[in-house]
Amino acid sequence: MLTEIFQYGFILRGLEAGVIVALVAPLIGIFLVLKRYSLVADTLAHVSLAGIALGMLLGINPVLTALGTSVIASLGIERLRNSKKISGDTALALFLFGSLALAVVILSFAHNLNSNIFNYLFGNIVTVTNNDIFIIFSLAIIVIIFLAMFYKELVYIAFDEDAARVSGVPARLVNNILIILSATTVSLAIPIVGVLLIGALIVIPVVTAxxxxxxxxxxxxxxxxxxxxxxxxxxxxxxxxxLSTGGTIVLIMLAIFTFVFLIKRK
Amino acid sequence: MQKVDHTKNIIEVKNVSFAYEKVDVLKNITLDIHKGDYVGIIGPNGAGKTTLFKVMLGLLKPREGSVSLFGQDLAYFKDWHKIGYVPQKSTNFDSNFPATVRDVVLMARYVPGKIFQKASKEDELAAEKALRQVNMIEYADRMISDLSGGQQQRIFIARALVNEPEIIFLDEPTSGIDKTSQDNFYKILQNLNKELGLTLVLISHDIERITEEVMHIACVDTTLTCHTSPTEYLKESGYAEIMGQKVKIITHHHHN
Incomplete structure (x- = not known):
């Protein structure tokens, strides 16, 4: 019965892309969760949605436009947060609602896009193309290399940013790198789990572990x-x-989390 | 005992002012800290003590004035390994942070400007030495979150010690720690200052205790309102009498 699944090219592509995303998401997630910055993933996903809508409208690969918009927005969020005039979560809220509104407006003047966007909201492995896999794989390699380069800095900042800076860690640079990598990971994961659930993929496995x-x-x-x-x-x-792929993945993760949480509480 | 040349300036703060938006936090502060000194910084809440620390450490840029560390202007200072720092609320990390005590101490073994850093054998030895200095070596492989507040603070001292610095800044290190742990803590600081000649700068609100420990007192209340010896401070401020009464009231209360 299980062999049947591999006769479909789209399922294989979906699995390939899924495995890549599954490996990258927790690597980013651990630093976001420990910095109490979990919701940044969700915000960047909504920004990506605006990017996807833009890509569809202009006829460019939506993964690329999602990547572009989320990287630019991520730097904006970090700047707002550093200005100290606005708190971190307020900065996230501004970007979340702003980009959601932008996505809806773009979609409203191209009605035929609406059916396609549904795949990106909830993820659909059928929409994964060979081109997507190539992009996802390349970005994953880049993310892993950067994380390895700045691993020591990232851990130190997550634990105690002030002490890290006094030790000579270039905190602003490393924070910017982390948020750009988050934006990259979010936009590359969207074809699999979708805009609404990518945050869960970045956060839940880490919280479980x-x-x-x-x-x-x-x-x-x-x-x-x-x-x-x-x-x-x-x-x-x-x-x-x-079933919905993204939803099923997240429910399985939540089931594992609940199991581990209950066992560990005893 | 080490012979220390107490006339050598390690830190020179000159006419420093700092403001958040339009509220002055520090105004025209000039303060030298000499090699081997043990300085207590006191002042009311919101008086700018932590801000002064952050300005001295380059975490905040002063609006006016200058800071030099080891004779170098802060903007060009690179020898961060000479400085240990125990920030306020350093115990305020995620309570499930997945790091062992050893991991935490090793964090400060950081070489600026180098990528792909990994702990070397030398780093491991330095971490163990630092943990021995604070009598916490047997906790090396425990999770940091499993330790009590007082034990965690000793680990943060070990982290500040791991690069064999010349000066350590401690921001309210004993707040929220029980009396016995505090005694231990101050004993460790005395040893570091006397035996190793380490310069210590400590922010505290526990005036009664700190005046027993340090060599110099600096009072910060937006401006520098005193810089003197503990005995002089107590005499001039009449603080001893006030404290005496306070202590009585508190003791009385406890007996009830």
Whole structure:
């Protein structure tokens, strides 16, 4: 029965893309969660939605326009936050509502786009093309290289930004790199889990792994396992039961989180 | 005991002013800190003590005036390994932060301008040495979040010590810590100052305690209102008498 699934090219593409996203999301997520900045992923996803709408309107690959808009917005969010005139979560709210409004307006003057946008809202592996996989794979490599380069800085800043700066860590540069990598990861993950659930993919595996109270590296490894299992199981399950892929993936992750949380509380 | 040349300036703060929006936080502060000194900075809440620390450490840019560290202007200062810092609320990290005590101490073994950094054997040894200095070596592989507040503060001192600095800044390190842990904590600081000749600058609101510990007192209340010895400070401010009464009232209250 399981062999049937691999006869479809789109499922294979979906799985390939899914595995790549599953591996990258927790790597970004761990730093966002520990900086108490989890909602940045959700905000950048909504910004990406505006980018996707723009791409569809202009006939450019929507993943690329999503990437462009979310990277630019991410730098804007970081600047607003650093200005100290607006708090971090207020900066996020401004971008979230602004981009959502922009997406809706763009879509309203091109009615035929509405059916397509649905795939990006909730994710659909059928919409993943070979071109998408190539883009996703390249971006994933870039994200991993940057995280390895600045791993020590990222951990130190997440734990204690002031002390890190006094040790000579270039905190502003590293924060900017992290948020650009977040924007990149969010926009590359959208074809799989969709705009509305990408935040969950970045946050939930990490929060689950943190409950295990292991060292930093072990926590990343456990988060990767949770993420990988949920995405692969979610894609296969949603194929056979004809469910929404993104929704299934997130529900599986939440089930694992609940299980770990209850066991660890005892 | 180390012989320390107390006449050498480590930090020179000259005419520093700082304001948030239009509210003056620091005004025209001039303060030198000498090698081997143990300085207590006191002042009311919101008087600008933490802001002064942040200006001295380059975390905030002063609106006017200048700061030099080890004879170098702050803007060009690069020898951050000479400085240890225990920020206020350093225990305010995510309570599930996945790091062992060893990981936390190793964080400060950082070489600016280098990418792909990994802890070397030398870093590991330095971390263990620092943990021994604060008597916490047996906790090296415990999770930082499993430790009590007082134990965590000792780990943050170890982190500040790990690069064998010449000066350590501590911002309200004993707030929220029980009496016994505080005694331990001050004993460690005395050792570092006397045995290693380490310069210490400490912000505290516990005036009674700090005047017993430090060599110099600096009072900050937007401006620098005093810079003197603890005995002189107590005499001039009449603080001893006031404290005496306060202590009585509190003790009385406890007996009830």
């Amino acid at each position: 943190i409950q295990l109270r292991k060292s930093f590296i072990s926590t990343i490894v456990y988060a990767e396992l949770v993420s990988l299992f949920s995405v692969v199981a979610g894609i296969i399950l949603s194929f056979y039961m004809n």
